[in-house]
Amino acid sequence: MEQFSNQKLKGGYCNDLNNYSRFLTREVNVGGIIMGGNNPIRVQSMTTTDTMNTLATVEQTIRMVEAGCEYVRITAPSIKEAENLAEIKKQLKLRGYDVPLIADIHFTPNAAELAARIVEKVRVNPGNYADKKKFEEIEYTASAYEAELERIRKKFTPLVKICKEYGTAMRIGTNHGSLSDRIMSHYGDTPEGMVESAMEFIRICEAESFHNLVISMKASNTQIMVQAYRLLVQTMVKENMNYPLHLGVTEAGDGEDGRIKSAVGIGTLLEDGLGDTIRVSLTEEPEAEIPVARALVDRYVRRSTESKKVESKILNDQSENVHYSPFNYTRRKTNSVLNIGGAIPPVVCIDISGENLKDPYMLTSLGYNYSALLDKYNLSDQAADIVFLGDNLPSFTLPGNLKQVYNYKTWLEIEDKENCYPIFNAKEIDVNHVWDEHLNFIEISTNDDLELSNLKNYQTEGKNIVLVLSTESSHGMAAQRAFFLALENHQLDFPVIIKRTYQSDLLLENVKLYASTDFGALFTDGFGDGIWLSNPQNIVEINSTCFGILQATRTRISKTEYISCPSCGRTLFDLQETTQMIRSRTDHLKGVKIGIMGCIVNGPGEMADADYGYVGTGPDKITLYRGKEVVKKSVHSSNALDELIDLIKEDGNWVEKLG
Known part of the structure; x- marks a missing residue:
């Protein structure tokens, strides 16, 4: 058995909460393309054709491979489909393609046992493979539960032995939507239940000395998905295991929503060094999934070669204790300042400082539809809450419920300051500083050489402050998370708007994926009272992305x-x-x-x-x-x-x- 030394995991699930460090897993050989260990994070997808339609499946597989897919999964719901995998494989090889194939199995052990002799990997779902789901609540005695495990062992072991004999890899893929009645009755519809569902099968494999395993914990709810993977890693390490992880948000949807949701779930885990292969599940042609997956993965190829150290005094302000649970969602407690923070859903702030502010119709892109006839605005469900204008003064009246934020010196010169608020850097504050009585924004970068204890006086004095947290760190999410942990250490309860700015030449599609990862990881952990994505490319898309991220993290619902x-x-x-x-x-x-x-x-x-x-x-x-x-x-x-x-x-x- 491959050597694995039990290690102390930060937060209970990753190597380092502050610096990028990939969790080292054992290597698994899938048809000559090895995953895990220090190998690249692999990209895969699944065919959507009828498996019995050999030509269509072969041609779609080729399109997927040409797009960059490294493993191709094909459904095998019965014996006949499993048998046809051999013909599909043969036709691919005749065309010069030797991509590893994965048979997707749910309810049919006999199809799995046949497929394991043909393809390079089989995927089994513990909830469906040897169990049942009728939404029945069953009470088990200890002996009855053990009897059920023995029944599963007898049904599953033949497949394990075949995989071991043929050198076939296996993915044990738990799905939140198909936990068995037995697991549901014992653990409920929880990440704990998902993990135990997989661990039961993993332990059977280990008893047979079969270790060519990959594990997944998929869910359509990104919070559940992230928590389950983290808990799985913690559980495996306790039992001296380090099997590679297949990451995915199942049933993510299509278009922008599907991409954002996938990036939130997958990206959150990649940020903490978890994941050895990913699949982005979009309701689109499978080849459309590959560029999205590749964009997510390639970011961490670069991350591993960049400076790893998060340089900031903020890190020195952290306690060794982690003040939040990565396995349960709890929002950070803050005071409420003018409808920001507290129990209020996160706000959306959009930078319009570079826009032409002569026409009220320009606010349509932010969800405010202006009617000249009525001289009023109608709000959509995705209307931004705050706009940053910098030094740019509008020539029209903005909606009364849209907060305006100006640079401090410009704000001082505004005569009618109703609904207008200042933003300044913490270092700019002096004894002569003028505070707004209702709301003040202080921007702080994680890279600032700043003592957070200096902010304590403002809290004591009851200043109405909202912090705007930016970062220039290459591992910015971790640096911003360190800031939140430092706030907890100093018992500072200011609301915080998270701000990110990306390179101006970055493709808009990648801005959305990176932002979904970086913001999504923090909101998933309960950090953040607002989102500020600063990018001049297209404020319509930026506004939509911000609301999409909050929807995907289930922290603010604005649409179906x-x-x-x-x-x-x-x-x-x-x-x-x-x-x-x-x-x-x-x-x-x-x-x-x-x-x-x-x-x-x-x-x-x-x-x-x-x-x-x-x-x-x-x-x-x-x-x-x-x-x-x-x-x-x-x-x-x-x-x-x-x-x-x-x-x-x-x-x-x-x-x-x-x-």
Whole structure:
């Protein structure tokens, strides 16, 4: 067995909370492309074609490989699909492609055992492979629970032995939406349950001296997903294991929402050095997933060669104790200053200092629709809360509920200061400083040579202060997190708006991914009372991204959330077309979560995290859910959306779309 020395993990799950350090896992060989250890973080995806359609599957696989996919997963729901993997593999080799193939197995051990003799890796889902899910609550005695584990052991061990004999790798892939009734009854719908579901199977593998394993903890809820992976690492280390991790947010959705949500979940873990292979699950063609995954991964190739040390006095202000739990979401406690902080959802601040401020219609890009006839603004659900104008004075009246922030010297010269507030650097404060009686912003960089204890006087004096936290560190998320921990150490309860600025030449698509990672990691851990993404490229996109990040971290809900799977060979309808159809009629339902699943593999479970579900259960047949409860079965697809809307109306959650 590969040597692994038990190590002390910071925060209970990573090597170092302050400096980038990749968690060292054992190497796993998947068809000659090795993951784990010091190997590159691998990128993979999954075909969406019918596995029995050899030509379509081969051609889609080639498109994926050409896009940069290193492993290709193909569904094998039954023996016939498992058998056809051999033909798919043969045809790929005839065309000069030797990409490792992964068989995706859920309910059929016999298909898994056959596939393990053909492909380079099999993926099994513990909740489906040898267990059941009927949403039954079962009380187990200790002996009855052990008997269930023995039943699973007997059913799973043959596959383990085959993989060991053929040199086939295995992913034990827990999914939040398909935990078994046994696990749910014992642990509940929790990260702990997800981890134990995988650990049961890992221990069986270890008992057979089979270690060619990769582990995943997927969920559509980014908070649950992140917590489960962290807890898995902590648990494995306690049991002297370090298997590589496959990262992914399942059912992330499509478009901007799917990309942001994936970057929040995957990026949060990559920031802390976790992850050996990733899959971005978008409801799009699989080759569209690869550039997104590659952009996320490549950032950490550079990170490992950049200066690792976070240089700041702030680090010296940290306590050795971690003041938050990385395994449970708790928002940092702050005082509330003029609707910022406290229990108020995080605010969105947009920099318009470089914009032409002569026309009130320019605020449309920030969610404020101006009517010249009524001389008033109508707010959308994604209307920014604060604008930074710097030294740029507008020639029109801004909405009354939109806070204006000016550089301190410019703010001093404004005659009517109603709804106008100053921002200044902590070092600029002197005895003659003029404070606004309601709200003052102080910008601090994690790289500042600043004693946080100097801020204590402002708190004691009751100054109405909101901190704006920026960073120039190459590992900026960790530096900003260090700042929050230092605030806790000094018992400073100022609200904090997190600010990030990216290179002006960075592609907008990458700005969104990087911001989702950097902000998302902090909001996922309960840090931050506001978001300020400073980038001059496109304020419409920047505003949308900010709200998207808060939605993905579930810290502020501003729109409908779609939990839609990325499709595969099991899918019983066109997921992309159906998702867009449902979105076109329901995207105005703020706060409503709709699950759109192509089949029943994860559908019923994921419905537990959605308010309503639309799940394919047969050709042209849809089952509708309210939460995890089946409401209507075998609805014809031509009527299913209307009946879903009727269900939403019946519950009083429908509002008519404006415009």
